Amino acid sequence: MSDVLLRTESIGKEFSGVPVLTDVTIEVIRGEILGIIGENGAGKSTLMKILAGIYTASSGGIVFEGKPAVIGEPHDAKRLGISLIPQEFNLIRELTVYDNVFLGSELSRGSGLLDKREMKRRTRELLAELGMEISPDVTIERLSTAQKQMVEICKAVSVDAKLLIMDEPTTVLTQYEIEILFKLMRRLKSQGTTIIYISHKLKEVKAICDRVMILRDGELVAVEEIDAISVLEMAQRMVGRELSQVFPEKRQPEEEVVFEVRNLTVLGVIEDISLRLRKGEILGLAGLVGAGRTEVAETIMGVRKRSGGEILLHGTPLEIENPKAAVDNGINYLSEDRQGSGILTSFTVVQNTTLVSLGNYCRSLLSLIDRKREREATSRHRDRFNIKAQSLDTRLEYLSGGNQQKVSLAKSIDPAPEVLIADEPTRGVDVSAKQEIYRLIHDLADKGLSCIFISSEQEEIIGMCHRVMVMKEGRAMGTLEGEEINEEAIMYLATGIHEGVV
Numbered sequence: 078m079s080d081v082l083l084r085t086e087s088i089g090k091e092f093s094g095v096p097v098l099t100d101v102t103i104e105v106i107r108g109e110i111l112g113i114i115g116e117n118g119a120g121k122s123t124l125m126k127i128l129a130g131i132y133t134a135s136s137g138g139i140v141f142e143g144k145p146a147v148i149g150e151p152h153d154a155k156r157l158g159i160s161l162i163p164q165e166f167n168l169i170r171e172l173t174v175y176d177n178v179f180l181g182s183e184l185s186r187g188s189g190l191l192d193k194r195e196m197k198r199r200t201r202e203l204l205a206e207l208g209m210e211i212s213p214d215v216t217i218e219r220l221s222t223a224q225k226q227m228v229e230i231c232k233a234v235s236v237d238a239k240l241l242i243m244d245e246p247t248t249v250l251t252q253y254e255i256e257i258l259f260k261l262m263r264r265l266k267s268q269g270t271t272i273i274y275i276s277h278k279l280k281e282v283k284a285i286c287d288r289v290m291i292l293r294d295g296e297l298v299a300v301e302e303i304d305a306i307s308v309l310e311m312a313q314r315m316v317g318r319e320l321s322q323v324f325p326e327k328r329q330p331e332e333e334v335v336f337e338v339r340n341l342t343v344l345g346v347i348e349d350i351s352l353r354l355r356k357g358e359i360l361g362l363a364g365l366v367g368a369g370r371t372e373v374a375e376t377i378m379g380v381r382k383r384s385g386g387e388i389l390l391h392g393t394p395l396e397i398e399n400p401k402a403a404v405d406n407g408i409n410y411l412s413e414d415r416q417g418s419g420i421l422t423s424f425t426v427v428q429n430t431t432l433v434s435l436g437n438y439c440r441s442l443l444s445l446i447d448r449k450r451e452r453e454a455t456s457r458h459r460d461r462f463n464i465k466a467q468s469l470d471t472r473l474e475y476l477s478g479g480n481q482q483k484v485s486l487a488k489s490i491d492p493a494p495e496v497l498i499a500d501e502p503t504r505g506v507d508v509s510a511k512q513e514i515y516r517l518i519h520d521l522a523d524k525g526l527s528c529i530f531i532s533s534e535q536e537e538i539i540g541m542c543h544r545v546m547v548m549k550e551g552r553a554m555g556t557l558e559g560e561e562i563n564e565e566a567i568m569y570l571a572t573g574i575h576e577g578v579v
């Protein structure tokens with residue numbers, strides 16, 4: 078038996094005449110964890126979708142287990158034993174967790190009846206292995222983004238695949254959950270599963286993969302044994318140039334308190350959260366998945382109804398009943414749930430960018446929209462973040478995940494808010510765009526923006542924030558400042574455990 082499980086032969090892919098992949102020949106070796114990295118829009122997801130039968134290649138072929146394989150639709154891939162955890166979730170919101178896990182591969186008993194009990198049992202078992210306490214019976218719409226991610230992982234793992242493809246499975250997970258996922262991956266590998274792993278978190282790639290492949294503008298530029306390449310080299314070969322200092326210098330915020338939250342409570346969700354934001358200050362919210370960080374943001378924005386507490390802007394209490402009221406008061410939210418509440422995928426780049434700021438583009442008297450100014454503003458955001466789209470009128474569903482994220486960020490800063498709550502602002506974004514986002518947030522802070530910065534990447538929290546509030550189970554466990562902000566201190570507050578967690 079050859080040790081090559083899958084080979085692509087000169088795969089090419091075009092979308093309406095625009096080449097996205099050119100001549101990609103790769104070999105995936107049985108039992109390995111193969112990392113694939115590349116900038117946003119490099120073609121990683123497109124290549125994986127071809128292997129999973131979601132897209133068909135424009136040219137080239139696939140050889141699986143030594144035989145030419147025709148993968149014309151997802152069912153073909155499934156039959157071969159190829160399972161994909163997609164970058165954008167593909168779950169049915171109204172169905173339960175276990176329905177989703179076994180959708181299309183339901184278990185049945187001898188009589189032909191569905192074996193619900195067994196499906197629930199297996200779902201519970203897999204979720205427990207991933208450290209998630211979710212009932213198999215809840216509907217997807219009630220889950221957080223991280224929990225949805227875990228359900229996608231269960232779904233792909235439940236079928237005993239020969240080749241498991243994971244397209245950025247960790248963007249919304251914290252280090253703690255990532256370690257649990259890595260354990261699962263190591264177990265699968267030891268049982269003979271081959272894994273392709275895509276991530277922009279290069280340290281993870283270094284930690285878990287055996288080899289790494291680098292795609293740039295749709296072409297394969299390198300294949301390396303993981304021990305032969307450093308994280309910095311990976312980053313540089315991905316972008317094709319030297320990279321500079323990652324985090325900008327932190328400037329002192331001003332004394333003036335702009336925004337304050339006092340004793341914010343949502344029964345059973347968050348309890349007694351108080352925080353103050355000075356002008357130009359970046360306050361981090363850290364904690365494990367489920368700690369309540371996003372819930373704090375959603376409560377401030379009026380998405381969730383608070384059962385107690387006050388929200389004050391410049392010392393004046395605000396009644397925020399819904400997100401629009403928050404935006405009208407100069408408080409904006411960049412949601413971690415990109416496709417859930419961040420952007421509208423059937424709308425264009427321009428429409429999404431000015432979605433909440435459209436009022437600013439009206440010519441005063443006639444309230445006609447000044448389309449030219451709207452396009453100019455969008456085009457500035459595009460240049461700044463290097464948003465890859467065929468045009469400003471391209472619908473967002475045709476952009477890569479990271480590029481959708483950049484539009485989502487542009488949308489949240491376009492109204493020039495006074496307070497920005499950025500929830501996983503760099504989710505799925507490549508190294509160079511990340512740096513640009515860090516610089517942008519610091520530039521805005523220098524001009525007076527106050528920012529609540531939520532991130533599952535500790536490095537980001539440490540590098541970006543003036544102060545960090547750490548949450549656990551809906552409560553604030555402590556706030557760190559200056560030199561106190563380090564990995565151990567955050568981990569200790571987040572878990573209550575000193576070391577040996579990860």
Ligand SMILES: Nc1ncnc2c1ncn2[C@@H]1O[C@H](COP(=O)(O)OP(=O)(O)OP(=O)(O)O)[C@@H](O)[C@H]1O
Pocket residue numbers: 092097115116117118119120121122123124164465466467474475476477478479480505507
């Ligand atoms: N259905 C589609 N129609 C048109 N263009 C598409 C379509 N899907 C992807 N593209 C384009 O193909 C290119 C590669 O996208 P792909 O999603 O493969 O990138 P990626 O490497 O996964 O990026 P990211 O890191 O942002 O997820 C992008 O420029 C994207 O706009």
Ligand SMILES: [Mg+2]
Pocket residue numbers: 121122123164244477478479
């Ligand atoms: Mg992608």
